[in-house]
Amino acid sequence: MGGEITTVQQDEKAMMGLLKEMYGKNLSNLEFKTLIYMARKYDLDPIQHEIWAIRYGNNAATIMTGRDGFLAIAHKSGQFDGMETLAITRDGSEVATCLDAKELAGAICRVWRKDMAHPIVVAVPLHEYNTGKSNWAMMPETMIKKVAESQSLRRAFNISGMYSPEEMDQAEYLPQKTETPKQEAPKEKPVEDPMLEELPEKKRLEILSSTDSLFNQLAHEAETSVETVKLELLQEFFGVESRKQLRYSQCRELYSKLKQRLIEVQNATV
Numbered sequence: 001m002g003g004e005i006t007t008v009q010q011d012e013k014a015m016m017g018l019l020k021e022m023y024g025k026n027l028s029n030l031e032f033k034t035l036i037y038m039a040r041k042y043d044l045d046p047i048q049h050e051i052w053a054i055r056y057g058n059n060a061a062t063i064m065t066g067r068d069g070f071l072a073i074a075h076k077s078g079q080f081d082g083m084e085t086l087a088i089t090r091d092g093s094e095v096a097t098c099l100d101a102k103e104l105a106g107a108i109c110r111v112w113r114k115d116m117a118h119p120i121v122v123a124v125p126l127h128e129y130n131t132g133k134s135n136w137a138m139m140p141e142t143m144i145k146k147v148a149e150s151q152s153l154r155r156a157f158n159i160s161g162m163y164s165p166e167e168m169d170q171a172e173y174l175p176q177k178t179e180t181p182k183q184e185a186p187k188e189k190p191v192e193d194p195m196l197e198e199l200p201e202k203k204r205l206e207i208l209s210s211t212d213s214l215f216n217q218l219a220h221e222a223e224t225s226v227e228t229v230k231l232e233l234l235q236e237f238f239g240v241e242s243r244k245q246l247r248y249s250q251c252r253e254l255y256s257k258l259k260q261r262l263i264e265v266q267n268a269t270v
Helices: 002-023 029-041 067-077 134-139 140-156 165-172 200-220 224-238 246-267
Strands: 053-054 062-064 080-089 104-113 120-125
Touching: 002 029, 029 062, 029 200, 029 224, 029 246, 062 165, 067 080, 067 140, 080 140, 104 140, 104 246, 120 140, 134 140, 134 165, 140 165, 200 224, 200 246, 224 246
Parallel strands: none
Antiparallel strands: 053 062, 080 104, 104 120
8 A cells, every 4th residue: 555655656746747847947846836736726737738837037937827717717616607808999988899909998808607696897908918019919909808808707706826928918028127216215114123133032033943944844845955945935025035134024924925835835746
């Protein structure tokens, strides 16, 4: 019996390694495990490209699915009761198709659930998403309708942590490096929110010990070094490289974020 369990675990590890090689080469171990967790949570298949992760510039990877992925989740819930998507023209009219592209101003989507008396309605303006490039240049109405549908389905079926590529297209064209604007002298921080190093030694050591424990568990799950996990997550959560740069309130937030991330990566390996 023990040998069978070991074989299953080895097969699972080999499969995870193959999936990472094929679909998560540019992802950290934690990002990849988060992708697998989300795939299992929403029953989406990364091999069929129903769910994937993408990184824009130096930012943390974003979990993605298409409009059809959100629609698949809605159907699997058993509560999906229809959807209507219309174009919005510059005069505020809602039409099935905007025949004059110059008059297109946005899109609106209504999603009905069997257990709700009224639809979930989301309207999105074209100017907030249109990059003027690629598919946005060729078929802006199709693209903005997908944005409206993705957002309304996500809201109607309580889907979190995933975005559609149409919603994120503009991120691809954002400059990765910008000049840092001149800032006014920083205002004094409230005394009740001191830096970690300013806390009494007992409290500081308590915080370091509790977060160290979570960092160690995450490093074990990701099969990487503790220092790598610390740097990666501190940059992701707060844009810093050391806990010394955090305030007391941020340390408390860090503990909560680490606990949540540990749950996600552990669930991804179940």
